[in-house]
Every structure is written in structure tokens, then in C-alpha cells.
Amino acid sequence: MPKKIQILIIGHNGNITPEVEKIAYETGVEVAKSGAVLITGGLDGVMNAACHGAKDAGGLTVGIIPQSEASFANQYCDIVIPSGMGLARDFLNALSGDGVIIIGGGSGTLSETCAAYMHKRPIVAIKNSGGIAEKYADQYLDHRKSIQIIGVSSPKEAVKTILEKINST
Amino acid sequence: MPKKIQILIIGHNGNITPEVEKIAYETGVEVAKSGAVLITGGLDGVMNAACHGAKDAGGLTVGIIPQSEASFANQYCDIVIPSGMGLARDFLNALSGDGVIIIGGGSGTLSETCAAYMHKRPIVAIKNSGGIAEKYADQYLDHRKSIQIIGVSSPKEAVKTILEKINST
Amino acid sequence: MPKKIQILIIGHNGNITPEVEKIAYETGVEVAKSGAVLITGGLDGVMNAACHGAKDAGGLTVGIIPQSEASFANQYCDIVIPSGMGLARDFLNALSGDGVIIIGGGSGTLSETCAAYMHKRPIVAIKNSGGIAEKYADQYLDHRKSIQIIGVSSPKEAVKTILEKINST
Amino acid sequence: MPKKIQILIIGHNGNITPEVEKIAYETGVEVAKSGAVLITGGLDGVMNAACHGAKDAGGLTVGIIPQSEASFANQYCDIVIPSGMGLARDFLNALSGDGVIIIGGGSGTLSETCAAYMHKRPIVAIKNSGGIAEKYADQYLDHRKSIQIIGVSSPKEAVKTILEKINST
Numbered sequence: 240m241p242k243k244i245q246i247l248i249i250g251h252n253g254n255i256t257p258e259v260e261k262i263a264y265e266t267g268v269e270v271a272k273s274g275a276v277l278i279t280g281g282l283d284g285v286m287n288a289a290c291h292g293a294k295d296a297g298g299l300t301v302g303i304i305p306q307s308e309a310s311f312a313n314q315y316c317d318i319v320i321p322s323g324m325g326l327a328r329d330f331l332n333a334l335s336g337d338g339v340i341i342i343g344g345g346s347g348t349l350s351e352t353c354a355a356y357m358h359k360r361p362i363v364a365i366k367n368s369g370g371i372a373e374k375y376a377d378q379y380l381d382h383r384k385s386i387q388i389i390g391v392s393s394p395k396e397a398v399k400t401i402l403e404k405i406n407s408t
Numbered sequence: 409m410p411k412k413i414q415i416l417i418i419g420h421n422g423n424i425t426p427e428v429e430k431i432a433y434e435t436g437v438e439v440a441k442s443g444a445v446l447i448t449g450g451l452d453g454v455m456n457a458a459c460h461g462a463k464d465a466g467g468l469t470v471g472i473i474p475q476s477e478a479s480f481a482n483q484y485c486d487i488v489i490p491s492g493m494g495l496a497r498d499f500l501n502a503l504s505g506d507g508v509i510i511i512g513g514g515s516g517t518l519s520e521t522c523a524a525y526m527h528k529r530p531i532v533a534i535k536n537s538g539g540i541a542e543k544y545a546d547q548y549l550d551h552r553k554s555i556q557i558i559g560v561s562s563p564k565e566a567v568k569t570i571l572e573k574i575n576s577t
Numbered sequence: 578m579p580k581k582i583q584i585l586i587i588g589h590n591g592n593i594t595p596e597v598e599k600i601a602y603e604t605g606v607e608v609a610k611s612g613a614v615l616i617t618g619g620l621d622g623v624m625n626a627a628c629h630g631a632k633d634a635g636g637l638t639v640g641i642i643p644q645s646e647a648s649f650a651n652q653y654c655d656i657v658i659p660s661g662m663g664l665a666r667d668f669l670n671a672l673s674g675d676g677v678i679i680i681g682g683g684s685g686t687l688s689e690t691c692a693a694y695m696h697k698r699p700i701v702a703i704k705n706s707g708g709i710a711e712k713y714a715d716q717y718l719d720h721r722k723s724i725q726i727i728g729v730s731s732p733k734e735a736v737k738t739i740l741e742k743i744n745s746t
Numbered sequence: 747m748p749k750k751i752q753i754l755i756i757g758h759n760g761n762i763t764p765e766v767e768k769i770a771y772e773t774g775v776e777v778a779k780s781g782a783v784l785i786t787g788g789l790d791g792v793m794n795a796a797c798h799g800a801k802d803a804g805g806l807t808v809g810i811i812p813q814s815e816a817s818f819a820n821q822y823c824d825i826v827i828p829s830g831m832g833l834a835r836d837f838l839n840a841l842s843g844d845g846v847i848i849i850g851g852g853s854g855t856l857s858e859t860c861a862a863y864m865h866k867r868p869i870v871a872i873k874n875s876g877g878i879a880e881k882y883a884d885q886y887l888d889h890r891k892s893i894q895i896i897g898v899s900s901p902k903e904a905v906k907t908i909l910e911k912i913n914s915t
Contacts, residue, residue, distance in 0.1 A: 241801065241824050242816060276825055294748060301808075301825060307663055307841050307865060309749060317748050318783055318808060320827060321841045323865075325645055325661040326526055330496035331838075334814050334828045345550030346525045353519035357495055358814060358830075370551065381514035382539065410632060410655050411647060445656055463579065470639075470656060476672050476696060476832055478580060486579050487614055487639060489658060490672045492696075494814055494830040500669075503645050503659045527645060527661075664864055668834035683888035684863045691857035695833055708889065719852035720877065 243299075244275040244405060246398070247336025247360075249351045250285025250344045251370065259343050262368050263288035264295075266340060266394035271298025273398055278335045280304065280328070280351075281312040281319060285342050290315030303331050330354045338362070338401040341388070344371035352388070356380045361404035363389045363397050412468075413444040413574060415567070416505025416529075418520045419454025419513045420539065428512050431537050432457035433464075435509060435563035440467025442567055447504045449473065449497070449520075450481040450488060454511050459484030472500050499523045507531070507570035510557070513540035521557070525549045530573035532558045532566050581637075582613040582743060584736070585674025585698075587689045588623025588682045589708065597681050600706050601626035602633075604678060604732035609636025611736055616673045618642065618666070618689075619650040619657060623680050628653030641669050668692045676700070676739035679726070682709035690726070694718045699742035701727045701735050750806075751782040753908060754843025754867075756858045757792025757851045758877065766850050769875050770795035771802075773847060773901035778805025780905055785842045787811065787835070787858075788819040788826060792849050797822030810838050837861045845869070845908035848895070851878035859895070863887045868911035870896045870904050 248266055251259070267289035270277045277293040279286040281302020290300045294315045302316035307323030322328040329347060333339065333354035341348060341364040348371045355362055364372040376390030389404075391397045417435055420428070436458035439446045446462040448455040450471020459469045463484045471485035476492035491497040498516060502508065502523035510517060510533040517540045524531055533541040545559030558573075560566045586604055589597070605627035608615045615631040617624040619640020628638045632653045640654035645661035660666040667685060671677065671692035679686060679702040686709045693700055702710040714728030727742075729735045755773055758766070774796035777784045784800040786793040788809020797807045801822045809823035814830030829835040836854060840846065840861035848855060848871040855878045862869055871879040883897030896911075898904045 241822065242819070242826055243824055245816075245825065299806075303827070309752075309844070312749065315748065317750055318752065318825070319749055319842075320810070320838060322838055323663040323665060323841050324496075324838075325499075325663070326523065327493075327496050327499035327661060330494075330499075331827060331829055331831075334830050335826075337816070345552055346522045349549060350519060350522035350526070353515050353522060354495065356515045357519070380518060383514055410653065411650070411657055412655055414647075414656065468637075472658070478583075478675070481580065484579065486581055487583065487656070488580055488673075489641070489669060491669060492672050492832040492834060493669075494832070496830060500658060500660055500662075503661050504657075506647070662834075663837075664861065665831075665834050665837035668832075668837075683890055684860045687887060688857060688860035688864070691853050691860060692833065694853045695857070718856060721852055 245278050245335055245337050246270050246275045246401060247278040247332055247339045248285065248289040248342060249332065249339060249348045250342035252282045252284045252286065252347065255284045255343065259285065259368050260288045262365055262394060263342050264292035266342060266397055267292025268296040269394045269398035271296035273402060276301060278303065278332065280332050281316050283313060287313040287315065303328055303335060333360060334358055336360055338405045340397045340401055341372040343368040353380060356386050359386055361401060361408065362386055363391050363401050365397050366390045366392055414447050414504055414506050415439045415444045415570060416447040416501055416508045417454065417458040417511060418449065418501065418508060418517045419511035421451050421453045421455065421516065424453045424512065428454065428537050429457045431534055431563060432511050433461035435511060435566055436461025437465040438563045438567035440465035442571060445470060447472065447501065449501050450485050452482060456482040456484065472497055472504060502529060503527055505529055507574045509566045509570055510541040512537040522549060525555050528555055530570060530577065531555055532560050532569050534566050535559045535561055583616050583673055583675050584608050584613045584739060585616040585670055585677045586623065586627040586680060587670065587677060587686045588680035590620050590622045590624065590685065593622045593681065597623065597706050598626045600703055600732060601680050602630035604680060604735055605630025606634040607732045607736035609634035611740060614639060616641065616670065618670055619654050621651060625651040625653065641666055641673060671698060672696055674698055676743045678735045678739055679710040681706040691718060694724050697724055699739060699746065700724055701729050701738050703735050704728045704730055751912060752785050752842055752844050753777050753782045754785040754839055754846045755792065755796040755849060756839065756846060756855045757849035759789045759791045759793065759854065762791045762850065766792065766875050767795045769872055769901060770849050771799035773849060773904055774799025775803040776901045776905035778803035780909060783808060785810065785839065787839050788823050790820060794820040794822065810835055810842060840867060841865055843867055845912045847904045847908055848879040850875040860887060863893050866893055868908060868915065869893060870898050870907050872904050873897045873899055
């Protein structure tokens with residue numbers, strides 16, 4: 240079966256610090272180097288930086304966007320899924336990741352994390368990236384404790400850990 | 409314009425304690441007494457108890473469920489929207505509430521809270537109900553601090569507060 | 578179980594002829610007089626006229642709209658489901674009808690008819706209303722012939738027939 | 747901008763004749779040879795045959811499926827979007843195609859055709875493939891006449907024509 244491994248990177252849309260941008264870019268590079276397909280929400284900030292990194296490393300990128308026209312995606316998406324569903328596309332993102340990496344992030348990132356958690360996708364969070372990643376690293380989202388969000392310290396560790404989790408499920 | 413006020417109650421699906429059930433039932437009663445329409449996710453636990461209360465108090469109830477057939481809804485829903493969208497229906501719930509009341513809850517409740525927050529719906533949480541309500545009362549979901557989740561102490565205060573917030577927006 | 582019978586009326590958004598407007602209005606009246614809840618796409622044209630009729634006859638109306646804010650609905654909707662899903666809300670409409678009545682209509686109406694057909698909802702079409710209703714009356718949508726679209730001649734016959742079909746399934 | 751051209755092939759799920767299978771396979775081959783990405787609904791019948799052809803010709807394939815787990819996709823999908831939205835994923839398919847090729851098909855195919863038409867995607871239909879393709883070739887879906895469904899006679903002509911349409915919009 241040819242299905243490739245698909246890794247979702249989630250995080251802030253819009254303005255991000257140079258530090259978070261560097262982390263997102265490098266995580267994109269690591270995803271590409273592993274041979275996995277990078278899935279993102281296809282917009283700006285962390286999504287743009289991660290796609291940029293993946294493309295620079297020769298990877299394949301998919302952007303699943305809220306709008307109904309592909310032209311809203313960032314310029315580093317090879318394939319665009321223009322969902323036309325608004326922010327409910329957060330569920331499509333989560334379901335399309337065999338595993339998820341959180342970098343920073345706000346309420347949209349938390350929404351995607353909830354969707355991934357409910358569908359039992361493995362999740363890692365890069366701890367020094369702030370926002371949702373920082374707050375929920377090493378935590379469970381609720382009392383069910385079905386999936387622990389694994390805190391990691393670097394892009395390389397994030398991709399290595401998520402691949403191990405994906406391959407063991 | 410005849411549109412009625414619509415209040416969304418969210419919380420645990422499945423087993424809930426008698427205390428949480430009582431809170432959910434009474435909140436449903438208060439919603440009905442206010443003349444607002446009760447919106448829920450249409451399934452069990454908090455959703456069932458809230459609908460039960462609203463019906464006992466002569467209210468009108470809408471259940472928006474993940475499945476594609478109305479028969480999956482609890483028996484206290486007057487109107488059923490069988491979304492067929494799975495858990496992504498959390499976004500429909502959030503968007504259908506002019507305001508949101510959180511009672512207990514886990515990752516699904518948090519998902520609905522995120523969707524409501526991103527769409528700037530007012531949100532209150534009943535503090536002594538555990539789960540997500542307890543954890544996020546008086547908090548913001550992220551650094552944007554766009555909507556504060558207002559902690560309240562009783563079903564009566566929850567409905568009074570959410571109506572004030574709805575009427576002032 | 579209190580769930581009310583839900584009848585979906587579909588047809589042109591935007592400009593409609595006075596004849597079609599009269600048919601839509603009267604069908605709304607008939608739905609209300611039967612005690613069923615009227616479901617529509619909540620916008621203009623046939624949807625607006627049907628809701629108007631249902632409200633004048635004391636009925637209850639639900640509008641499921643593409644946008645994420647209730648203010649886009651027509652003024653005759655008691656309850657609004659702001660789906661935020663764009664035109665994919667056609668599936669929500671179809672699934673929310675225990676039965677469907679087609680009045681005129683174009684490609685959006687055909688989309689809703691397909692969704693209803695695939696989910697085996699009974700469907701009637703008012704023959705003298707033009708558009709999709711005229712073209713598909715007494716037809717099947719495909720070779721599977723799972724649901725025949727029953728051609729009828731008046732609003733009264735439409736509601737009588739769809740109620741018979743709903744009650745026999 | 748690296749976005750690749752994305753061509754959607756739609757048609758029967760389930761049993762298809764050897765003739766239709768051959769047409770679908772060859773159309774998949776032609777899509778791959780053109781360098782475009784093949785988008786399908788990721789299941790059986792025409793979708794499976796088209797993906798098979800595209801893979802044999804070294805192409806890249808994306809399957810957007812109704813279910814929430816990638817394992818439901820056919821074995822020739824490189825990338826799977828498990829939408830979890832049921833048949834409403836027909837809208838995702840339509841929106842993800844820069845252009846659409848219809849091969850045979852029933853009510854689901856017609857639903858996707860409506861969604862593509864409403865979003866003004868160019869559409870071609872292979873005439874000798876039966877079903878929806880045969881019935882709607884050279885037609886408009888409604889009185890608006892916004893997009894004509896162009897009838898073509900072979901897989902090669904289908905891909906050549908849809909690429910011309912995509913490149914001229």
C-alpha cells in the first residue's frame with residue numbers, strides 16, 4: 240500500500256517571533272527529510288514556515304484551508320484542499336495527520352489538538368515554543384487520559400518521537 | 409424579527425454524577441423559563457439532562473448530533489439536526505449558540521469551547537461542575553484574550569449572566 | 578418521544594416569479610397547519626416565502642445557512658443554524674428533513690436533492706413550479722432507483738403526500 | 747508558486763463494467779502523464795481504477811474519503827484526507843479539483859457535479875461511460891448556465907480539454 244506517512248504541524252496563524260519561525264521551519268525540514276508528507280492548515284505563521292522548510296528540503300506539502308479557493312493558501316503548498324468549511328476545517332487537519340506536532344499556538348491550535356485527541360492521533364508538543372504547546376506539553380486534555388501530549392525539546396526530537404508513535408500504533 | 413435567543417449547553421456525554429446531572433437539568437429549566445431555545449449536542453449525559461429540564465419547564469430544544477439519522481438523539485429533543493459530520497459538528501453547536509454555558513466536560517466540550525471562542529460567542533462556566541468548566545472558569549483560552557470564560561456558581565446565575573452578555577453584544 | 582416532524586422546503590435563492598413565490602408561501606402555510614416544523618436553507622427566494630407562509634400560519638421555522646452568523650438568515654426564521662460551512666450546508670438541510678418538498682430550483686436545489694436521495698429521504702416536487710422540480714418530477718436521480726421523486730400539483734398535495742411518505746417509513 | 751494542478755475524477759463507487767474500468771484507468775494514466783495531481787473520493791469503482799492508472803504511470807494521488815480513518819481508502823492513494831464528514835465530503839472533492847472529469851456515475855457523482863458547478867470549476871464528461879456523464883454531457887445543470895459540462899470522447903481528450911480550461915481561467 241503506497242499511502243505515505245502524513246504528519247500534521249499546527250501553530251499560530253499570523254505574526255510569530257523569529258524563534259518560533261525558526262522552530263517551525265526546522266520541523267518542516269525534518270518532516271521532509273523523514274520522507275513523510277507535511278500536512279498544515281495552509282495559511283500563515285507556523286504553517287507557512289513549516290511548509291517553507293519542507294519545500295527547501297525537497298518534501299511534499301498539503302494545505303487544508305478554510306476558504307473555498309486554493310489561492311488563499313501560502314506559496315509553499317504543493318497540494319491545496321480548499322475546504323470551504325471555515326474553521327471547522329480544524330477537524331480535517333487533525334484527521335489527516337497520522338500524528339501531530341504542536342508549535343506554539345492559540346485557540347485554533349487547541350481546537351485541532353482536541354480533534355486529534357478525540358480521534359486518538361499521537362501528539363507531541365515542542366516545549367520551548369510557547370502558547371498551547373508550552374501549556375499542554377506532558378498533559379492530557381481531559382480526565383479520560385486517552386492520549387498524552389508528549390513534550391519534546393527540538394524539531395528533530397519532535398519528528399523522531401512522532402514517527403515512533405505512528406509506527407507503533 | 410422573530411429569531412429566538414439560542415443558548416448552547418455543553419458538557420460530558422455518557423456517565424455523569426447525580427450532582428452534575430442536577431446542575432444540567434436545572435440549567436435546562438432556567439433556559440426554558442427565560443424563553444430562550446436550548447441548543448445541545450443532542451446525545452447523553454449533560455445534554456440529555458439539560459434537554460430533560462428544558463422540556464419539563466415547557467421549553468423548546470434542538471439537538472445537533474454527529475450521526476446522519478435523527479433516531480440517535482436523546483428523547484428530549486424537539487428538533488434534531490442530524491449533521492452526518494461526526495465530531496466536527498462541535499463547530500455547528502458553537503455557532504448555533506448566541507451564548508454558551510459549560511457544565512463539566514472533557515475534550516469534546518473543550519473543542520466546542522474553542523469554536524465558540526474563535527467565533528466570539530459569550531461563554532460562562534458553572535464552577536462547581538468539574539471538568540472543563542472548572543478548569544477554564546475565569547480564564548481565556550489563549551494569549552489573544554478575546555473572550556473571557558465567566559465563572560458562575562449556579563444554573564440561575566449562568567442563564568442570567570449569559571443573557572446579559574447576549575443582550576449587550 | 579417529542580421529536581416533531583421536520584419538512585424541508587428547497588428551491589431558488591434570489592429572484593423568483595410571483596407564481597413561484599405564491600406556491601412557496603402556500604406550501605409554508607400547509608407545513609405549519611400540519612404541525613410539522615419547517616426547515617429551509619434560511620435565505621431568500623423560495624426559502625423566504627416558505628418561512629413567511631409558515632410564520633403567518635403560526636408555525637415554527639428553522640433556517641440552516643451557509644454563513645457563520647445568524648444575521649444572514651431571512652426574517653422569518655425562529656431558529657437559525659449558522660453552519661459556517663458554505664454551500665456544503667446543503668447536506669445538513671437534506672439530513673434535517675424527514676421529507677423534502679422541491680419548488681422550482683437550480684443547482685443548489687439539485688445538490689440538496691442528491692443529498693436527500695443518497696440518505697433515502699422521501700422527496701416530492703411541485704410540478705408547475707419550474708426548474709429542478711419540473712425537470713425531476715416523477716424521476717429517479719440515477720440507475721439505483723432508490724427513491725422516486727413524486728410529482729404533485731399543489732402545495733396542499735405536496736404536504737399531504739410527504740406526510741404520508743414520512744409516516745410510512 | 748509550487749501548487750500543482752489538481753484534477754478530480756468522479757464516478758461510480760462499487761461495481762463497474764470492464765469498459766468503464768478501462769476508461770477510468772486510462773484517464774488516471776493521462777492525468778499522471780500530464781504532471782497533474784489526481785484527486786478522487788478515494789473509494790472503489792471508478793475512483794480505484796483511476797488511482798490505479800495514475801500510480802502505474804508514476805503519478806501522485808489524493809483520496810478524500812467520507813470516513814475518519816485512512817484505512818478505508820483504496821490501496822492506490824498516496825495521500826488520504828479522512829474527512830469524517832460522511833457524504834458531505836463531496837463538496838471537498840469538488841473544491842479540491844481545479845477541474846473535474848466525470849466518468850459514468852450516479853447520485854453521488856451528480857452531487858459532486860453540483861458542488862463543482864456552484865463553485866465554477868470547469869467540468870468535462872466522458873460520453874461513452876454511461877450514467878451521469880452520459881446524461882449531462884454538453885448540458886448545463888440549471889437555467890443559470892454558468893458552466894457547461896463539456897462532452898468528450900476519450901480519456902486523452904478529457905485530460906487535454908480540462909487542462910485547457912484550467913489554464914484559461
